[in-house]
Amino acid sequence: MNLNEYKGVYVYAQQVDNKIDGVALELLGKAKDLAKDLNTDVTAVLIGSGVKGLINKLAQYGADKVILVDDPALKDYRTEPYTHALSSVINEYKPEIVLVGATAIGRDLGPLVSARVKTGLTADCTQLDIGDFPLKAIEGKEQKHNQLLMTRPAFGGNTIATIACPDNRPQMATVRPGVMQKIEKIADAETEVIEFNPGFEENAKYIEILEIVKSMSDTVDIMDANILVSGGRGVGGPENFYILEDLAKAIGGEVSCSRAVVDAGWKPKDLQVGQTGKTVRPNVYFAVGISGAIQHVAGMEEADIIVAINKDETAPIFDVADYGIVGDYGKILPMLTQSLKNIAAMEA
Amino acid sequence: MKIIVCIKQVPDTKGGVQFNPDGTLNRGAMLAIMNPDDKAGLEAALRLKDQYKAEVTVITMGLPKAKDVLVEAMAMGADKAILVTDRVLGGADTWATSTTLAGAMRNLEYDLIIAGRQAIDGDTAQVGPQISEHLNIPVISYTQKLEIEDGYVIAQRQYEDRYHVVKAKMPCLITALAELNEPRYMTPGGIFAAYDAEITEFNRKDLIDVDDADLGLKGSPTKIAKASDKVRKGTGEQVNLDPEASVGYILEKLKEKHVI
Numbered sequence: 001m002n003l004n005e006y007k008g009v010y011v012y013a014q015q016v017d018n019k020i021d022g023v024a025l026e027l028l029g030k031a032k033d034l035a036k037d038l039n040t041d042v043t044a045v046l047i048g049s050g051v052k053g054l055i056n057k058l059a060q061y062g063a064d065k066v067i068l069v070d071d072p073a074l075k076d077y078r079t080e081p082y083t084h085a086l087s088s089v090i091n092e093y094k095p096e097i098v099l100v101g102a103t104a105i106g107r108d109l110g111p112l113v114s115a116r117v118k119t120g121l122t123a124d125c126t127q128l129d130i131g132d133f134p135l136k137a138i139e140g141k142e143q144k145h146n147q148l149l150m151t152r153p154a155f156g157g158n159t160i161a162t163i164a165c166p167d168n169r170p171q172m173a174t175v176r177p178g179v180m181q182k183i184e185k186i187a188d189a190e191t192e193v194i195e196f197n198p199g200f201e202e203n204a205k206y207i208e209i210l211e212i213v214k215s216m217s218d219t220v221d222i223m224d225a226n227i228l229v230s231g232g233r234g235v236g237g238p239e240n241f242y243i244l245e246d247l248a249k250a251i252g253g254e255v256s257c258s259r260a261v262v263d264a265g266w267k268p269k270d271l272q273v274g275q276t277g278k279t280v281r282p283n284v285y286f287a288v289g290i291s292g293a294i295q296h297v298a299g300m301e302e303a304d305i306i307v308a309i310n311k312d313e314t315a316p317i318f319d320v321a322d323y324g325i326v327g328d329y330g331k332i333l334p335m336l337t338q339s340l341k342n343i344a345a346m347e348a
Numbered sequence: 349m350k351i352i353v354c355i356k357q358v359p360d361t362k363g364g365v366q367f368n369p370d371g372t373l374n375r376g377a378m379l380a381i382m383n384p385d386d387k388a389g390l391e392a393a394l395r396l397k398d399q400y401k402a403e404v405t406v407i408t409m410g411l412p413k414a415k416d417v418l419v420e421a422m423a424m425g426a427d428k429a430i431l432v433t434d435r436v437l438g439g440a441d442t443w444a445t446s447t448t449l450a451g452a453m454r455n456l457e458y459d460l461i462i463a464g465r466q467a468i469d470g471d472t473a474q475v476g477p478q479i480s481e482h483l484n485i486p487v488i489s490y491t492q493k494l495e496i497e498d499g500y501v502i503a504q505r506q507y508e509d510r511y512h513v514v515k516a517k518m519p520c521l522i523t524a525l526a527e528l529n530e531p532r533y534m535t536p537g538g539i540f541a542a543y544d545a546e547i548t549e550f551n552r553k554d555l556i557d558v559d560d561a562d563l564g565l566k567g568s569p570t571k572i573a574k575a576s577d578k579v580r581k582g583t584g585e586q587v588n589l590d591p592e593a594s595v596g597y598i599l600e601k602l603k604e605k606h607v608i
Contacts, residue, residue: 016507026606076512079477079487104507108489111442111474115481120443120569123472135573149573155359155469161575168569181606204517205486210502211513227607251608284607305605306584307598313588322584323601331591336598343608 003096006169009035010095012086013044013058013066014105016077020054023101026180028062030128031099035064037130038146043067043095047085049075059191062183066193067093073200076212077105080205083112088198090117095170097148099128102174110174120165121172126179127151133164148173178226178283185347222271227253227284230273230300231261234289234310235329238266243333244288250340256280258290274299288329292317309333349402349496351393352453353426354463354476355386357410357417382417385464389524391531392494393462394425400496403427405456409437409448415547422542423534429545430456434552439565442470446478447562451555453483460501461521465490473523480521488514491522 009031014021024044031042044063046054048070055066069085086109090098098113100106102124114121133147148171151162165171222228229248231241241255248255257267259274273280275295285303289310290296297320300306308321309329318324325332359378382390396402406421408414409432418429432452440448453461461483463476473489480487492511493504501520505512534542552563561567587597602608 077507079489083481104490107473108477108487111477112481112487114443114474114569115446115478118443118569120441121474122570123442123470123474133571133573154471159575159577162573163570164573165570179606205484207486207488207514207516207520209512209514212510213513214510284602284605305601305607307601309594313586318586319583321586323598324584324586325594325597326586326588327591327594332594332598335591335595339595339599340608 001167001169003167003169006094006096008040008043008093008095009038009097010043010045010067010089010093010099010170011063012098012100012106012109013046013054013063014101014103015046015048015051015054016105018048018051018054020057021101021103021177022182023103023106023175023177024058025061025182026177027099027101027175028058029182030175030180031097032062032183034097034128034130034148038096040096041065043093045069045086045089047074047082049073055191055193059189060185060187062186062189063191066191068193068195069197070195071197071200073202073206076209078207078209079108079112080203080207081200082109083116084198084200086113087116089196090170092196092198098170098172100172100174102176106174110172114172117170119168119170119172120163121174122150122152122163122165123174125150125152125173125175128173128175128180133166135162147171222254222256222273223278223280225254225256225280225282227251227286228256228273228280228282228300228303229253229286229288230256230258230290231267231288232258232290232296233260233264234291235261235266236289240330241266243330243337244286247286247333247337247340250337250344251284253282253284253286258293258296287317287321288333290317291315292320349396349400349459350457351396351402351404352456352458352461353386353390353393353404353406353421354449354461354479355390355406355408355417355421356383356464356467357381357408357414358383358467358469360468380413380416382420383464383467383469384526385466385524387464387531388526388528389462389464389522390421390424390426391529392524393460394532395529396460396496397425397427402460405430405458407432407449407452409433409440409445409452418547419542419545420534422545423538424532425538429547430550431547432550432554436552436560436564439568440563441568441570442472442474442478443569444563444565444567446475446482447558447567448555449475450479450482451558452550453479454556455550455554459518460496461485461519463521463523465523465525476521476523483521486516486520488516488520488522490525492525492527494522494524494528 041064044058405428466473
């Protein structure tokens with residue numbers, strides 16, 4: 001493998017039902033940073049059936065080039081034809097980096113492609129940098145420059161590891177949704193489009209989709225939520241929870257609560273966070289009117305970011321919060337919700 | 349029908365992670381258990397055994413003490429157990445691990461291979477799908493329901509907002525979600541029998557069609573540059589502003605952290 005042949009940062013532009021997944025846009029934003037450090041460009045790989053209309057959006061969010069693999073075999077996600085498509089793109093165009101969203105699709109596609117093209121894959125990364133491997137020069141050992149350094153949590157978030165892929169190309173990572181930042185939309189962006197079709201012949205690995213069932217369920221598991229807006233006794237009553245629900249909706253999260261709220265009968269038990277409820281580990285946890293008893297903290301302290309809003313400046317919740325705001329949630333939250341809606345409208 | 353189930357011994361991170369006084373993880377104080385998704389995979393296999401008299405073989409790669417989970421699997425009802433162990437396999441990443449397990453499985457007959465979706469120590473979800481690629485068989489990841497029909501697997505494949513009902517020709521590999529079922533307990537008779545049961549040991553020489561260059565640390569494309577136990581974070585910032593400035597403060601922090 002001649003590593004120098006491999007150039008460019010590629011992003012798998014995940015689409016489902018002809019809609020680009022948000023994580024693809026986030027990855028394009030990160031890819032731009034990495035490409036700048038490497039003095040190269042960003043390519044989005046768009047795979048699907050009848051998805052040409054999505055190219056413009058990829059351009060607007062930072063793709064210098066788009067490689068389009070469009071074929072009827074790619075209508076709905078199936079492991080084999082999608083693996084064939086992305087592997088063939090890699091073998092043909094030789095990227096140095098390939099980023100894939102750590103979604104239920106990406107966590108299937110990524111491993112298959114890495115096995116097929118014989119390279120490493122680092123799962124669920126939360127940070128990507130360009131740097132040296134080994135990090136510090138070791139006498140008698142070659143130190144490689146311009147390597148992708150992939151940082152990820154392990155042991156249920158209790159340890160952090162930084163991983164490199166120094167001798168194989170491409171360097172592949174799946175990245176958690178919601179971690180990277182998409183760029184500001186460039187309305188009149190242009191992109192170079194390359195159409196590529198490696199040919200799709202059915203074989204035993206082509207599984208058949210008999211039925212697609214979209215979930216309509218209202219019952220969400222708060223343990224799966226990326227963002228939680230959690231209310232405590234300080235919310236004041238069940239009639240006020242719509243304020244938290246509005247914020248959760250605007251920011252793409254779910255509502256949870258403390259034990260006091262369940263005991264008072266304001267919310268059902270399956271939304272309870274804490275020692276006698278559920279242990280959650282979202283990206284962001286808003287603690288609204290929650291005092292922060294140790295039993296509650298035990299269930300949420302592993303959240304990446306904790307934002308606490310409470311009238312009482314001595315509330316123990318402020319001891320674990322990354323960002324503590326002393327104030328009236330009833331005034332702050334509606335304004336915050338409105339601001340988030342305004343931002344979303346601007347980006348649409 | 350012959351089924352292989354991949355299982356892994358992992359430290360229990362769920363029942364309370366233990367910390368040292370300096371805030372680092374105390375691995376020694378944590379119990380070693382059978383990985384939960386793998387246990388669901390084993391239960392799925394045992395139900396097929398109950399239904400169709402399938403033969404269930406469990407396989408694990410690890411140090412000799414990983415035998416404990418094989419004994420547990422046999423006490424639950426597995427028929428055969430294989431431990432893949434060799435000094436040269438140490439330090440393997442998911443690529444090298446899947447290459448090794450595929451090399452071991454080439455010795456065996458199988459209609460279905462079941463792996464847990466992911467292990468609670470690494471959380472990568474990669475080894476199962478990668479084994480299917482090395483063995484050139486179809487894969488169904490994230491399986492939440494499983495049935496067998498005339499040489500085909502009919503499964504519910506879970507996604508974030510939907511599931512697909514899919515049909516794959518056997519032999520194939522599935523990765524099991526913990527919600528697939530409620531694993532059974534070991535029976536006293538099973539425990540008794542399991543301790544007398546033979547565990548087959550595979551070493552390097554037993555791996556078929558595998559290069560030395562693809563094994564262990566040396567054969568792993570990914571290398572660890574740095575690893576550290578996450579130190580528990582202390583108190584952050586606290587502000588006392590008017591409501592409008594509070595909103596501005598929250599938005600600024602959410603942007604800084606790439607949440608919005």
